[in-house]
Amino acid sequence: MEILKVEGVNKAFGGLKALHDVNLSVEAGTVHAIIGPNGAGKSTLLNCFVGRLIPDTGSVTFNGTTSLIGLKAHEINQTGVSRVFQTPEIFGELTILENVMIPTMARRDGEFSLQFWRRLDADAEVRDKALHMLEDLGLASKKDIIAGSLSRGDKRRLELAMCLVQDPKLLLLDEPTAGMSRADTNNTIDLLQRIGEERGITKVVIEHDMHVVFSLADKISVLAQGTVIAEGTPQAIKGDPRVQEAYLGGAHL
Amino acid sequence: MDVILLQLLNGLDKGGAYALIALGLTLIFGTLGVVNFAHGALFMLGAFCAVTFNKFLSLEKVVLDPTKTTAWGTPMEVRTPYVEAYLGDFGAWVLNYSVPMSILLAIPVMLIIGFAMERGLIKHFYNRPHADQILVTFGLAIVLQEIIKSIYGANPIPQLAPSAVSGAADVGAFLGFDPGVIVYPFWRMVYLGFAGLVIAAVFAFLQFTTFGMVVRAGMADRETVGLLGINIERRFTIVFAIAAVVAGVAGVMYTPILPPDYHIGMDFLVLSFVVVVVGGMGSLPGAVAAGFLLGILQSFASMNEVKAILPGIDQIIIYLVAVVILLVRPRGLLGRKGVMES
Amino acid sequence: MTSNPTPTRDLAVFVIFAAAVLTMPIWLAPIGAAYPDLLQKFAIYGLFATGFNLLFGLTGYLSFGHAAFLGVGSYTAVWGFKLLGMNPVPAAAMAIVTSGLFAWLIGYVSLRRSGIYFSILTLAFAQMSYNLAYSVLTPITNGETGLRVLQSDPRIFDTAAQSGGPLVSTLFGIEMSGYPGFYFCATFLILGFLVAQRIFRSPFGTMLRAVKSNQNRMNYTGLNPRPYTLAVFVISGMYAGLAGALLCITDPLAGAERMQWTASGEVVLMTILGGVGTLLGPILGAGIIKYFENIFSAFNEHILQDIFSFLPEALQGPVVSISGLFVGEGWHLTLGVLFMIIVILLPGGIMEGVGRITSMVKGGSRKKHQHQTAPAE
Numbered sequence: 001m002e003i004l005k006v007e008g009v010n011k012a013f014g015g016l017k018a019l020h021d022v023n024l025s026v027e028a029g030t031v032h033a034i035i036g037p038n039g040a041g042k043s044t045l046l047n048c049f050v051g052r053l054i055p056d057t058g059s060v061t062f063n064g065t066t067s068l069i070g071l072k073a074h075e076i077n078q079t080g081v082s083r084v085f086q087t088p089e090i091f092g093e094l095t096i097l098e099n100v101m102i103p104t105m106a107r108r109d110g111e112f113s114l115q116f117w118r119r120l121d122a123d124a125e126v127r128d129k130a131l132h133m134l135e136d137l138g139l140a141s142k143k144d145i146i147a148g149s150l151s152r153g154d155k156r157r158l159e160l161a162m163c164l165v166q167d168p169k170l171l172l173l174d175e176p177t178a179g180m181s182r183a184d185t186n187n188t189i190d191l192l193q194r195i196g197e198e199r200g201i202t203k204v205v206i207e208h209d210m211h212v213v214f215s216l217a218d219k220i221s222v223l224a225q226g227t228v229i230a231e232g233t234p235q236a237i238k239g240d241p242r243v244q245e246a247y248l249g250g251a252h253l
Numbered sequence: 254m255d256v257i258l259l260q261l262l263n264g265l266d267k268g269g270a271y272a273l274i275a276l277g278l279t280l281i282f283g284t285l286g287v288v289n290f291a292h293g294a295l296f297m298l299g300a301f302c303a304v305t306f307n308k309f310l311s312l313e314k315v316v317l318d319p320t321k322t323t324a325w326g327t328p329m330e331v332r333t334p335y336v337e338a339y340l341g342d343f344g345a346w347v348l349n350y351s352v353p354m355s356i357l358l359a360i361p362v363m364l365i366i367g368f369a370m371e372r373g374l375i376k377h378f379y380n381r382p383h384a385d386q387i388l389v390t391f392g393l394a395i396v397l398q399e400i401i402k403s404i405y406g407a408n409p410i411p412q413l414a415p416s417a418v419s420g421a422a423d424v425g426a427f428l429g430f431d432p433g434v435i436v437y438p439f440w441r442m443v444y445l446g447f448a449g450l451v452i453a454a455v456f457a458f459l460q461f462t463t464f465g466m467v468v469r470a471g472m473a474d475r476e477t478v479g480l481l482g483i484n485i486e487r488r489f490t491i492v493f494a495i496a497a498v499v500a501g502v503a504g505v506m507y508t509p510i511l512p513p514d515y516h517i518g519m520d521f522l523v524l525s526f527v528v529v530v531v532g533g534m535g536s537l538p539g540a541v542a543a544g545f546l547l548g549i550l551q552s553f554a555s556m557n558e559v560k561a562i563l564p565g566i567d568q569i570i571i572y573l574v575a576v577v578i579l580l581v582r583p584r585g586l587l588g589r590k591g592v593m594e595s
Numbered sequence: 596m597t598s599n600p601t602p603t604r605d606l607a608v609f610v611i612f613a614a615a616v617l618t619m620p621i622w623l624a625p626i627g628a629a630y631p632d633l634l635q636k637f638a639i640y641g642l643f644a645t646g647f648n649l650l651f652g653l654t655g656y657l658s659f660g661h662a663a664f665l666g667v668g669s670y671t672a673v674w675g676f677k678l679l680g681m682n683p684v685p686a687a688a689m690a691i692v693t694s695g696l697f698a699w700l701i702g703y704v705s706l707r708r709s710g711i712y713f714s715i716l717t718l719a720f721a722q723m724s725y726n727l728a729y730s731v732l733t734p735i736t737n738g739e740t741g742l743r744v745l746q747s748d749p750r751i752f753d754t755a756a757q758s759g760g761p762l763v764s765t766l767f768g769i770e771m772s773g774y775p776g777f778y779f780c781a782t783f784l785i786l787g788f789l790v791a792q793r794i795f796r797s798p799f800g801t802m803l804r805a806v807k808s809n810q811n812r813m814n815y816t817g818l819n820p821r822p823y824t825l826a827v828f829v830i831s832g833m834y835a836g837l838a839g840a841l842l843c844i845t846d847p848l849a850g851a852e853r854m855q856w857t858a859s860g861e862v863v864l865m866t867i868l869g870g871v872g873t874l875l876g877p878i879l880g881a882g883i884i885k886y887f888e889n890i891f892s893a894f895n896e897h898i899l900q901d902i903f904s905f906l907p908e909a910l911q912g913p914v915v916s917i918s919g920l921f922v923g924e925g926w927h928l929t930l931g932v933l934f935m936i937i938v939i940l941l942p943g944g945i946m947e948g949v950g951r952i953t954s955m956v957k958g959g960s961r962k963k964h965q966h967q968t969a970p971a972e
Contacts, residue, residue, distance in 0.1 A: 050815065077817035089815065091808040094801070102805055103816045105798055111819040114826055116790075116799040119602060123798065162816065288711060377939070383711060384657050385938055388867060391860060392934030399928035403920050523722065523856060530715045565731030572719035572726075576704065579712055 003028040009058030018044045020226040031203045033213045036223035082163035083172040088155040092148030100130035107166045133165040173205045255430040266441040268548020269448030273503035274525040275540035277496030283472035283535040290390040293522025294397040299504025300513035306355035367497025402515035409512035414440035527575040533588020631777045637882045638780035644865040644877035646834020652872035655807035660721025664694045664832040666854030668839025673849045680753035683764040687840040694836020702828035728851035741850035764844045771844045870946030894922035
């Protein structure tokens with residue numbers, strides 16, 4: 001089943017065509033990587049999925065029926081799409097536990113709820129779920145630390161926890177290993193693979209690092225100059241001369 | 254038509270004052286990244302430079318004239334300002350021109366104050382949150398105005414324009430309307446011309462000097478300029494001092510239009526901030542344009558015809574315009590994206 | 596602030612706070628602050644600052660127009676007295692409702708912008724209210740004279756005895772002046788503190804801190820920041836309105852100057868002085884400012900001469916005249932200096948200072964702050 005279907009998406013900034021007739025379909029339960037050289041339109045495309053940008057034409061359909069076009073970021077999240085950013089976006093002044101409790105509540109109580117009388121720490125349901133998530137990602141021992149003081153790798157893991165605790169149907173990852181050491185990168189790949197197997201969450205990954213892409217992806221779409229030039233399994237993409245031409249400037253993988 | 258022209262003229266001089274204060278505020282904000290709530294106080298200090306200069310010149314020599322007596326039979330006191338007594342006609346001339354002459358006093362004074370303020374206080378706040386900057390300069394503004402109040406008292410102190418320009422011109426008659434309809438005081442014309450001159454000078458300075466180029470580059474992208482190895486700190490001080498001088502001379506020249514009191518600065522500050530925001534934080538042309546625009550709008554709103562339809566509109570027009578512009582154009586008329594949003 | 600306040604700890608803080616407020620007439624006596632008028636001011640401005648801090652402390656939205664709600668509260672309360680009678684409870688209730696509605700209106704518009712744009716929008720609305728109260732709204736506000744209760748007002752629920760009596764609000768036959776007036780206000784302060792404490796610890800309060808921390812992440816977490824900020828803006832406006840109403844219970848008079856932007860600046864100062872984002876700080880800040888205002892503005896040259904009489908005569912003159920600048924009429928100078936000192940030296944306010952001293956006394960080198968400010972990247 002297709003969980004995300006992108007049809008004929010165009011987006012221009014002034015005279016610059018950032019996306020040109022992009023078609024894409026993401027199968028449920030798979031890891032779909034979008035790769036391409038700098039300026040190919042990867043981030044623009046991702047921003048069209050999450051409500052930050054509105055395509056000029058075309059449609060983005062989620063889960064078969066829901067059109068994501070024109071929805072606000074928080075509404076898109078509530079339909080079951082979570083996003084990890086290139087630089088982790090977390091609540092830097094709050095504790096790690098609070099960071100994870102907030103998305104947990106957001107999923108249970110919706111975009112707004114005026115619970116000003118009960119105590120947050122008395123909400124066992126939310127607290128347990130958040131703690132469980134933190135344990136799963138190995139952050140439980142740091143639950144009372146202020147999130148802003150974490151290392152970059154831990155911030156990334158925290159952000160992932162914040163997304164996963166919402167049980168998203170679709171997880172969008174924008175360069176999840178950007179700026180990481182090789183060891184951290186490998187840890188992240190392991191983590192993402194484990195999560196993929198355990199939870200069966202569909203993932204769309206934008207990535208520069210070929211090592212990450214080929215380790216994770218079930219299917220790869222190659223974007224160049226705002227349009228999809230090739231699509232297929234990692235093996236097929238590796239051998240595709242068009243991809244090597246556009247993306248790698250002829251160098252062999 | 255003639256009424257409209259009159260209001261236009263009336264709005265221009267007030268707009269000139271707004272524009273001058275807003276220009277300095279924007280300059281400081283754009284280069285130093287500091288929100289200066291004490292900028293109105295600088296305007297006020299300028300105005301009190303004029304008051305001080307005049308007071309000093311008006312110090313009087315008292316002579317008893319035995320040839321004349323008062324109604325009580327005592328000898329008549331003859332009071333002559335010292336400047337007149339010792340310098341004769343030249344002294345009288347200086348006294349007459351005390352307001353424009355006090356610019357000569359205000360420029361060095363404001364330079365020193367600006368320099369001291371930036372070195373002593375503002376520079377420690379470059380990397381503090383905007384809220385802290387607002388608060389500390391707000392505190393400074395209170396301190397400055399209370400000091401002035403304790404020296405000069407709470408009442409407004411009227412200043413006279415030089416007699417040569419103290420009358421009013423029948424601009425209407427000159428332009429072919431009925432005489433006596435558009436009467437515009439000479440001094441306001443002087444102020445308008447003066448404001449135009451100062452604005453032009455500031456823009457020319459920024460446009461045609463190397464220093465100005467660095468400042469403009471700094472306003473466009475502060476971080477990069479800092480990385481170029483240019484001694485940005487020293488330039489910050491100078492920019493701040495210039496902004497202080499601009500506010501100060503604006504205050505000096507405004508004294509014949511509105512007698513200054515200790516809180517004139519606060520009154521202008523609130524409005525000038527609205528002007529800056531309407532113009533767009535960090536945009537110099539925006540500040541000038543918004544200054545004149547709001548001055549004129551305020552003047553139109555105080556027409557009886559307008560007040561008859563919208564009672565009270567003259568009291569709120571500036572704020573109303575600010576609200577509308579901020580809602581329709583979030584970053585003001587000419588503002589850039591992402592400035593002061595956090 | 597500790598990151599892990601337990602319910603027991605919060606209860607203890609609340610009980611101690613309530614006891615401290617109620618016994619103020621006793622323990623404030625040694626510093627000459629234990630008379631009802633001043634105590635009442637402590638309670639009222641403490642409430643005002645607590646409400647302001649809910650907005651500024653939790654969400655970081657700096658309103659520069661909060662005095663507008665104080666003014667609206669005052670006007671409403673006086674109208675309540677005029678129409679319904681001198682019972683302060685309906686007047687206060689009316690003030691809360693009206694200022695809440697007014698805050699909803701202003702907040703709905705202002706909260707579309709953040710940062711200094713938000714501050715300017717709130718300032719603009721407050722200045723508009725102030726200017727209008729002085730001019731065209733005179734039928735409602737009685738302009739410069741100020742709105743007061745008259746013997747001829749309808750006051751429909753007042754008994755015959757009341758309508759002939761003095762124009763002071765009365766509850767169950769007790770006149771709300773002197774100590775009863777203070778205790779009435781103190782009750783509201785304690786209630787207000789309790790609500791604020793609950794909000795701080797609640798999911799709602801956590802969301803508000805999330806607004807301050809990272810609105811982008813909030814959006815991508817499925818949360819809509821706008822209703823959260825609007826809700827707290829309205830709550831905060833209601834606190835201000837209630838404070839405004841309480842200002843009228845002893846002296847049923849409302850004037851436009853209560854709405855001026857200097858009054859908005861004052862509540863910002865109280866909050867900053869005590870400690871933004873702490874529960875007790877703003878109340879402490881309000882108390883300190885009102886106390887010093889009271890003491891300093893009552894000083895005059897004679898008192899100063901007495902104080903400095905121990906100095907040699909040559910010194911006494913200059914010292915008296917210099918310190919004279921800071922007292923009496925010059926109290927605002929002291930306020931300005933205080934403002935600057937606090938922002939320069941103690942940005943976290945008194946509560947941070949207290950925290951620093953406590954950790955020094957405990958001798959612990961384990962500083963919480965290092966955790967927070969440690970470079971992350």
